[in-house]
Amino acid sequence: MTADAPFQHIRGRLKAHAPLATRSWFRTGGAADWLFVPQDAEDLATALRQCPSDLPVTVLGACSNVILRDGGLPGLTIRLAGGFANIEADGDGLIVGAAALDSSVAETAARAGMAGFAFLSTIPGSIGGAVCMNAGAYGGDISTLLDWVEILTHEGTLQRLPASALNMQYRHTSLPEGSIVLRARLKAHGDEDPAVIQQKMQEMRASREASQPLRARTGGSTFRNPEGHKAWELIDAAGCRGLRHGGAQISEKHCNFMLNTGNATSTELEKLGEMVRSRVLDKSGIALHWEIKRLGRPLPSVSSSS
Known part of the structure; x- marks a missing residue:
C-alpha cells in the first residue's frame, strides 16, 4: 500500500x-x-x-x-x-446481507409469517456481526436460524459454509481467520400468524426498554455471562453499579451496560471495564470476559484482557 x-x-x-x-x-x-x-x-x-x-x-x-x-x-x-443490506425471501427462509440490521430482518420475517426471528428485533446490530458472535436474546440466537453463510477469505476467495461447520456456541462462531461475512441464509422455524409475531416483538421490546438504558450512549452488554452466572449480578455484588471513570459510567439501570455520559473517551470506557473485571474477580473469584469488541490501537494506560 x-x-x-x-x-x-x-x-x-x-x-x-x-x-x-x-x-x-x-x-x-x-x-x-x-x-x-x-x-x-x-x-x-x-x-x-x-x-x-x-x-x-x-x-x-x-x-x-x-x-x-x-x-x-x-x-x-x-x-x-x-447492496450488502439486501433482504430477500427464499422459500422457508430469508437470504440477508451482512449489513442488514437485525431489527429489519425481524420485521421482514414477521410480515412473511416466518417464526423464530422475533428475538432479532431486540438486538441493535447487523447480521454480519450477529453471525460472527452468534448473537442472541430472549432464548434465541443465530445458531437456531442459520442455514449457511457466505464469506470472503482474507485472500479474496468466496466460500459458502454450512452452519454445521461453524461450531456455534454461546456468543461464538468459528469462522476462518480473517474472513468477512457477506450474507447468510436464515431458515424459519415454521409459519406463524404475523400479528402474533408482532405482539411477541412488542413485548420483547417493552421488556428491554424497561430494563436497559437504551436511550443512552451505550454499547449493549459489556461482558459475557459466565457459565452458571449472570454478569450483571456479579457486577452488582462487587459494588460496581453506577461506578464512574472520567466520563464513563456503569449504568444504574442495568449494570452490565457501560455509558458515555457525554464526554467519555474510549480509553476511559475500556479502563472502566477493566476496573469492573478486577473488582468482580476480587469479590467472586470469577473472571468476566468482554462481550463488547475492542478494536484498534490501545493507549498505553489501558491494560486489557480477554
Missing part, C-alpha cells in the same frame, strides 16, 4: 484518515488509516487480493457492540453498505 494509491481498480469509496467516532454507538474513538466502502462483493474481493498478508483488516457493522479505541484503527477498515 502506498499513501497515494493503496489499491488499483476498485470502484468503491476509499478515504484516508477517516474519523470513526460518529459511527460508534458510544460516539468515541479515533480515525481509520483507510476506510473502504465497497460497491459489491467483487469490488471487496479486488481490494482484499491486493492487501499485504500483514496488513490489519477490520470490518465495521452497525458499531453497536464495539469500542473503537482512541488510537484509531490501523490498516484497512471496511464498512459494508448498499
Whole structure:
C-alpha cells in the first residue's frame, strides 16, 4: 500500500484518515488509516487480493457492540453498505446481507409469517456481526436460524459454509481467520400468524426498554455471562453499579451496560471495564470476559484482557 494509491481498480469509496467516532454507538474513538466502502462483493474481493498478508483488516457493522479505541484503527477498515443490506425471501427462509440490521430482518420475517426471528428485533446490530458472535436474546440466537453463510477469505476467495461447520456456541462462531461475512441464509422455524409475531416483538421490546438504558450512549452488554452466572449480578455484588471513570459510567439501570455520559473517551470506557473485571474477580473469584469488541490501537494506560 502506498499513501497515494493503496489499491488499483476498485470502484468503491476509499478515504484516508477517516474519523470513526460518529459511527460508534458510544460516539468515541479515533480515525481509520483507510476506510473502504465497497460497491459489491467483487469490488471487496479486488481490494482484499491486493492487501499485504500483514496488513490489519477490520470490518465495521452497525458499531453497536464495539469500542473503537482512541488510537484509531490501523490498516484497512471496511464498512459494508448498499447492496450488502439486501433482504430477500427464499422459500422457508430469508437470504440477508451482512449489513442488514437485525431489527429489519425481524420485521421482514414477521410480515412473511416466518417464526423464530422475533428475538432479532431486540438486538441493535447487523447480521454480519450477529453471525460472527452468534448473537442472541430472549432464548434465541443465530445458531437456531442459520442455514449457511457466505464469506470472503482474507485472500479474496468466496466460500459458502454450512452452519454445521461453524461450531456455534454461546456468543461464538468459528469462522476462518480473517474472513468477512457477506450474507447468510436464515431458515424459519415454521409459519406463524404475523400479528402474533408482532405482539411477541412488542413485548420483547417493552421488556428491554424497561430494563436497559437504551436511550443512552451505550454499547449493549459489556461482558459475557459466565457459565452458571449472570454478569450483571456479579457486577452488582462487587459494588460496581453506577461506578464512574472520567466520563464513563456503569449504568444504574442495568449494570452490565457501560455509558458515555457525554464526554467519555474510549480509553476511559475500556479502563472502566477493566476496573469492573478486577473488582468482580476480587469479590467472586470469577473472571468476566468482554462481550463488547475492542478494536484498534490501545493507549498505553489501558491494560486489557480477554
